[in-house]
Amino acid sequence: MLHDLGDLAGARAAFERALHILEKTLPPEHPYIASTINNLGGVLHALGDLAGARAAFERALRIDEAAYGPEHPKVAIRVNNLGGVLQDLGDLAGARAAFERALRIDEAVYGPEHPKVAIRVNNLGGVLHALGDLVGARAAFERALRIDEAAYGPEHPEVARDVNNLGGVLHALGDLAGARAAYERALRIWEASLGLEHPNVAVTVNNLGSVLHALGDLAGARAAYERALRILEASLGLEHPNVAVTVNNLGRVLKDQGDLAGARAAFERALRILERFLPPEHPHIRIVRKNLEAVE
Numbered sequence: 001m002l003h004d005l006g007d008l009a010g011a012r013a014a015f016e017r018a019l020h021i022l023e024k025t026l027p028p029e030h031p032y033i034a035s036t037i038n039n040l041g042g043v044l045h046a047l048g049d050l051a052g053a054r055a056a057f058e059r060a061l062r063i064d065e066a067a068y069g070p071e072h073p074k075v076a077i078r079v080n081n082l083g084g085v086l087q088d089l090g091d092l093a094g095a096r097a098a099f100e101r102a103l104r105i106d107e108a109v110y111g112p113e114h115p116k117v118a119i120r121v122n123n124l125g126g127v128l129h130a131l132g133d134l135v136g137a138r139a140a141f142e143r144a145l146r147i148d149e150a151a152y153g154p155e156h157p158e159v160a161r162d163v164n165n166l167g168g169v170l171h172a173l174g175d176l177a178g179a180r181a182a183y184e185r186a187l188r189i190w191e192a193s194l195g196l197e198h199p200n201v202a203v204t205v206n207n208l209g210s211v212l213h214a215l216g217d218l219a220g221a222r223a224a225y226e227r228a229l230r231i232l233e234a235s236l237g238l239e240h241p242n243v244a245v246t247v248n249n250l251g252r253v254l255k256d257q258g259d260l261a262g263a264r265a266a267f268e269r270a271l272r273i274l275e276r277f278l279p280p281e282h283p284h285i286r287i288v289r290k291n292l293e294a295v296e
Helices: 008-025 031-047 050-066 073-088 092-110 115-130 134-151 157-172 177-194 198-215 218-236 240-255 260-277 283-293
Strands: none
Touching: 008 031, 050 073, 050 177, 073 092, 073 115, 092 115, 092 260, 092 283, 115 134, 115 157, 157 177, 157 198, 177 198, 198 218, 198 240, 218 240, 240 260, 240 283, 260 283
């Protein structure tokens, strides 16, 4: 509950306390412990502690594989979560393998049209996008969208997630009008279902800013990035990797508006944050370094 409300520090404390109690009363390989470790890993991931999240998900996975076998739905959850951390760490091949394994398990258990399958397909689409397979990514996001619209209707937050991700592929494919429409649809759903200040809203506002930037609407892009940044700083803190991504994007707009000092400050801030959380050769760090060099 605290995690869903955005109280990540409170959620972390709660899961750590629960884990401490369980480890004193249950064997170290008990599935209840795996579940709590998995939940703690989710909070660590959201807080930007990728190394801690990876260790948590790997431990939870080991416990559940031993308890249930390699093809159990709980194993799919752990593998999927581990894939998300691997992707954020820049291990795209490892992430793809994890998402494909989770998808195979859930398709076998639930069938190809189940909403749980849509989650796995959506995540696989994200890593395909990162790998440059835009056709595969688009097909994945469109499949996830079809499943979720059939299961939940057109205005559900799961649909917003799919539409937002599809917008990213459309942008990469050069379909700026399609990407803008997708982001605007996702934003409407997020705002109606989660409120105006939720981190998911910020993600889509940031993405919409990137399309506006590509369309030449620098004022609109700047306003979008500044709104996204306010939300992320309030919900995640000043030093979170997602904050750095938006700060970098804001720097790009400032550069194009001729504010080189503002752009330099933004790129320097983004780089400082990312270097705390990511490996030195991570693609995000390389991008920000390149942006910084362009204004020095």
